[in-house]
Amino acid sequence: MPRNPLPLTTLVILILIGSMWVSPETARGQMLFNRGDCNTDGVSNIADVVHGLGILFSGAGPANCADACDVNDDGGNDISDPIYMLGNLFSGGPNPPLPDDCGSDPTADSLDCLVGPASCPPPVEDCDNGVDDDGDLDVDCADSDCQGDPACAPPLSFSLDMYPIIVDQCTFCHGPPSNFANLDLSLEAGNDPYARLINTPSIECSSYDLVEPADAQNSWLYRKISGTHIDAATAAGCAVVDAGTQMPLGPFCCLDQATIDLFQEWIDGGANP
Known part of the structure; x- marks a missing residue:
């Protein structure tokens, strides 16, 4: 995924005891995302740091894609994530863990991604798991993608x-x-x-x-x-x-x-x- 750091003119980081948010329970499926793309615009840059700080400290949350904002992939959203991102963008720090090209979270945690970047295709609908996998608000056989799926065949009569x-x-x-x-x-x-x-x-x-x-x-x-x-x-x-x-x-x-x-x-x- 392209990384486009913007010129950094002023940067003030308040070191606070990290607060954490957890995405609400949802019956929707996990959207594909790019770690570090906290504002889900398809590009990782200083705007993602600003967005993450706004969610943590300015009431801008919760995140549409908490997994993307979990930059260091530790299973939480706190001050360590924007610090990690700043280190990557401006100090030669390591890239955020995968995914970096429209993937799902390889780490089991309580975070979710309800809305991914528009550049990432939605996941394929699983027609018999009770979850809106592709995020179109239609679940299982109510989803047009499941037309013709054996799981949605009418019962024998x-x-x-x-x-x-x-x-x-x-x-x-x-x-x-x-x-x-x-x-x-x-x-x-x-x-x-x-x-x-x-x-x-x-x-x-x-x-x-x-x-x-x-x-x-x-x-x-x-x-x-x-x-x-x-x-x-x-x-x-x-x-x-x-x-x-x-x-x-x-x-x-x-x-x-x-x-x-x-x-x-x-x-x-x-x-x-």
Whole structure:
């Protein structure tokens, strides 16, 4: 980052017991910054020293980017920071620690950077961490940057995602006229297939509901299509002979793993209608 020291005509430093400010708690993410650029104008010079002193002693604070004003990277903002900056600008002192070219703070501390210089690009929005990472006031999936991100995909639903599979694979047996296992999953005569599944005990092993929302492992539907129903019946003390075979039956068996995983995701996600 360019350093542009201005001519120094008068400099008076009052050596005080350093006071410290800490940036307020915020749900916004950490902006990229350049250490020493306390006024976040993109250049490190005497103006940053003046700005830092104003925040400390003249009520000009808090800093938009407290991390940038922490020139010596000791985790605080106090008189040692403008002194460090003056030494760098005019006495051949060391450069401030990194970052010096639009970076994040490598040191864990309580300081933050809410507004970085305009020359630094905003961070990329993380779509599922509850933080406004890029500082545009939109969090996670409300941010347009998250459009199409898997974390922001709408939850699976029975009507849109699962029932078309059931119609294709299951209603031949679980529908009129057979209604195998007394389970009608058709839409005929006002039947509600979703209601027939949710929190309904299985007649093959009543310890399990056909679908237990948010718990695929305890849902008999998932156990039957995944072929783990025998183990489930044994664990619950149900008669193995009553547990039947993996579903769908016969030539329809078995669902591919991606479809089985889809049912598991739907159930574990709350079995939305």
